[in-house]
Amino acid sequence: MSLRVENITKRFGVKHALRGVTLEARDGEFVVLLGPSGCGKSTLLRIIAGLEEPDEGTVLLGGKDITRIEPRRRDVAMVFQGYALYPHMTVARNIGYPLRVRKRPSSEISAEVERVGARLGLTHLLGNLPKQLSGGERQRVALARAIIRHPQAFLMDEPLSNLDSRLRVDMRAELKHLQHELSVVTIYVTHDQVEAMTLGSRIAILKDGLLQQYGTPSEVYRRPANLFVAGFVGSPSMNLLPGVIESGSFRRAGLSVALHPEQLALIGARRQITFGIRPEDIDFSATAQPDYTPARVWVTEDLGNETLIRLALDDTHLILRAPAGARADFGTPAWFRIRPEKIHWFDSRTTEAIK
Amino acid sequence: MKTPAKYVAALLALAFALAPIYWLITISLKREIDQFASPPLWFAFTPTFSHYTAIFAHEAFGRYFLNSIVVSTCSTLIALVLGLPAAYGLARFPWPRDWSRSISFWILSNRMLPPIVTIIPLFLMLRQIHLLNSLTGLILVDVALNLPFVVWMMRGFVEELPREIEEAAMLDGESRVGVLLRIVLPLVRPGLAATAVFCLIVAWNEFLFALILSQTESAMTLPVGIAAHVTQYEIQWGAMSAAGVVAMLPVLIFAAAAQRYFVRGLSLGALKG
Numbered sequence: 314m315s316l317r318v319e320n321i322t323k324r325f326g327v328k329h330a331l332r333g334v335t336l337e338a339r340d341g342e343f344v345v346l347l348g349p350s351g352c353g354k355s356t357l358l359r360i361i362a363g364l365e366e367p368d369e370g371t372v373l374l375g376g377k378d379i380t381r382i383e384p385r386r387r388d389v390a391m392v393f394q395g396y397a398l399y400p401h402m403t404v405a406r407n408i409g410y411p412l413r414v415r416k417r418p419s420s421e422i423s424a425e426v427e428r429v430g431a432r433l434g435l436t437h438l439l440g441n442l443p444k445q446l447s448g449g450e451r452q453r454v455a456l457a458r459a460i461i462r463h464p465q466a467f468l469m470d471e472p473l474s475n476l477d478s479r480l481r482v483d484m485r486a487e488l489k490h491l492q493h494e495l496s497v498v499t500i501y502v503t504h505d506q507v508e509a510m511t512l513g514s515r516i517a518i519l520k521d522g523l524l525q526q527y528g529t530p531s532e533v534y535r536r537p538a539n540l541f542v543a544g545f546v547g548s549p550s551m552n553l554l555p556g557v558i559e560s561g562s563f564r565r566a567g568l569s570v571a572l573h574p575e576q577l578a579l580i581g582a583r584r585q586i587t588f589g590i591r592p593e594d595i596d597f598s599a600t601a602q603p604d605y606t607p608a609r610v611w612v613t614e615d616l617g618n619e620t621l622i623r624l625a626l627d628d629t630h631l632i633l634r635a636p637a638g639a640r641a642d643f644g645t646p647a648w649f650r651i652r653p654e655k656i657h658w659f660d661s662r663t664t665e666a667i668k
Numbered sequence: 669m670k671t672p673a674k675y676v677a678a679l680l681a682l683a684f685a686l687a688p689i690y691w692l693i694t695i696s697l698k699r700e701i702d703q704f705a706s707p708p709l710w711f712a713f714t715p716t717f718s719h720y721t722a723i724f725a726h727e728a729f730g731r732y733f734l735n736s737i738v739v740s741t742c743s744t745l746i747a748l749v750l751g752l753p754a755a756y757g758l759a760r761f762p763w764p765r766d767w768s769r770s771i772s773f774w775i776l777s778n779r780m781l782p783p784i785v786t787i788i789p790l791f792l793m794l795r796q797i798h799l800l801n802s803l804t805g806l807i808l809v810d811v812a813l814n815l816p817f818v819v820w821m822m823r824g825f826v827e828e829l830p831r832e833i834e835e836a837a838m839l840d841g842e843s844r845v846g847v848l849l850r851i852v853l854p855l856v857r858p859g860l861a862a863t864a865v866f867c868l869i870v871a872w873n874e875f876l877f878a879l880i881l882s883q884t885e886s887a888m889t890l891p892v893g894i895a896a897h898v899t900q901y902e903i904q905w906g907a908m909s910a911a912g913v914v915a916m917l918p919v920l921i922f923a924a925a926a927q928r929y930f931v932r933g934l935s936l937g938a939l940k941g
Contacts, residue, residue, distance in 0.1 A: 364835050384838045397836035401854045414841040458840070 314375035314465045315340050316498050321370035330356040331522040341496040345513030353522040354502045362468050363387050390459035391468040396451045398443040404454050405439040411462040429457045449480045467499040506546050518542050540664040543589050549632050555587045555661050567627030585661035594655035595633035598648040605648035610641040696909035719906035732893035740871035743810030751818030759826040779816040801884040809877045814867040825859030861929030890915045
């Protein structure tokens with residue numbers, strides 16, 4: 314079943330939480346809402362759940378308008394950041410709760426609880442209370458409670474953010490696999506761009522209540538729509554250097570890049586330009602080479618499988634990804650080359666990408 | 669503070685608090701002739717249970733006792749049943765600006781009114797609906813007395829609950845009333861117990877309204893019944909003290925039984941984690 318929000322606007326007092334957000338998730342799709350805190354992503358999720366009412370706009374589930382329908386009649390399941398387990402009920406009663414509310418026969422409920430519990434590896438914990446469980450186990454109980462009644466849509470509000478980092482990586486994979494098996498449309502909120510990239514079939518990036526870009530992980534990574542998306546997606550982030558166009562070149566302190574005629578045509582009459590380059594699109598050399606620009610090493614981070622090198626470039630830094638074992642000590646001279654075909658151009662005034 | 673000093677301080681506070689109770693108990697056990705001996709007979713007196721046998725022999729005493737139990741339990745139950753939904757609504761429904769706080773405070777402010785102020789209107793109102801000298805009338809008045817406190821206390825307890833749990837229940841298919849009964853009620857039980865103890869004590873000890881609004885024996889409660897031992901001709905110290913001791917017991921037993929909840933209820937946030 315597909316899920317669509319149209320032109321959603323929500324104000325809290327005078328503050329706009331969402332401004333005219335429209336997006337659609339296809340049947341079975343895993344859509345991630347990504348953005349910094351306060352961008353409106355949780356509000357959008359709560360509007361889809363029915364926990365908040367939008368000031369304008371509609372929510373459509375399978376083509377049916379559910380904007381003014383009570384949460385309990387929407388047939389969507391939600392997993393909360395704090396898990397929101399019922400503290401006074403055992404794991405089995407927590408998982409079976411949605412079926413008990415629907416007054417299913419108790420034999421059916423216990424069979425379903427067994428089945429879903431086994432699927433999520435909770436069989437030995439069914440008699441425990443939530444406070445006796447670890448964070449990861451609580452997370453599984455919350456998932457079990459969400460899937461037991463076969464809802465039309467899953468809503469997840471930062472469900473992994475309370476787990477420690479190793480567990481988070483495992484649960485992430487498990488969640489993705491589970492969602493694939495169930496094939497139910499899922500909206501997932503996070504502020505963690507790695508989570509968004511790894512989980513989402515499409516990512517919607519929000520800032521200040523406005524949808525910035527909606528696309529597959531590789532689309533938002535390769536073709537960020539504006540400066541915000543360019544800086545937010547990717548770790549370490551894209552190098553963004555403001556400068557000006559002068560006599561066919563991009564110039565700023567410490568850097569000058571000659572432009573191809575077609576690039577110049579694209580830029581047109583704009584003068585204030587921001588130049589963007591991903592760390593992996595800069596070549597590094599410890600020795601002088603033709604076409605390479607000299608700089609000094611500011612700091613080196615050896616990650617084992619690769620090395621991140623930050624070069625001091627006049628008043629700013631340039632971060633680049635070098636192969637594992639690249640030698641670069643504090644303050645030593647270094648050379649770099651920007652791959653011209655990988656440069657992203659942004660209009661500094663509008664912050665939009667120049668395409 | 670050092671530990672011995674702490675104990676000394678605690679003992680002093682305890683002695684101060686328990687002195688009247690000690691006095692009450694000893695007088696209830698003393699013969700009339702020993703009651704006002706000077707210097708007082710602290711421990712060495714001939715104990716007698718005659719005052720106790722006397723009050724129980726007096727059939728009205730049992731009646732007062734029963735009346736007190738009926739009035740305090742009924743009024744407490746009604747106040748809780750009415751107060752919890754009100755508190756839930758104030759805590760959870762979307763109120764404009766700070767209306768929730770203002771309304772709650774206005775409700776509590778009814779409790780700040782000196783009770784004597786309302787006694788004449790209450791008397792006239794109850795007379796109008798023929799509920800003077802009836803337990804029903806006293807129950808109604810005690811509900812009015814306790815309800816503001818229940819609303820104020822329970823609103824605090826409900827606000828302490830994580831909202832997410834209720835939202836999860838609603839998305840699981842639960843109605844508002846279902847959330848209140850099956851999720852909120854079990855979770856605020858410690859707070860509810862603490863509030864109930866307080867209401868019971870207030871209703872059990874309530875004197876002023878009972879004195880004015882129920883003057884017949886059939887609807888008299890214990891505090892009024894005890895005070896009746898002060899007559900025009902004499903004050904029956906022994907019988908009065910014995911009745912006082914007996915009147916104290918139910919509240920003590922109840923408070924002790926509910927102590928576990930009481931402590932948890934007063935230490936808010938016991939449900940987190």
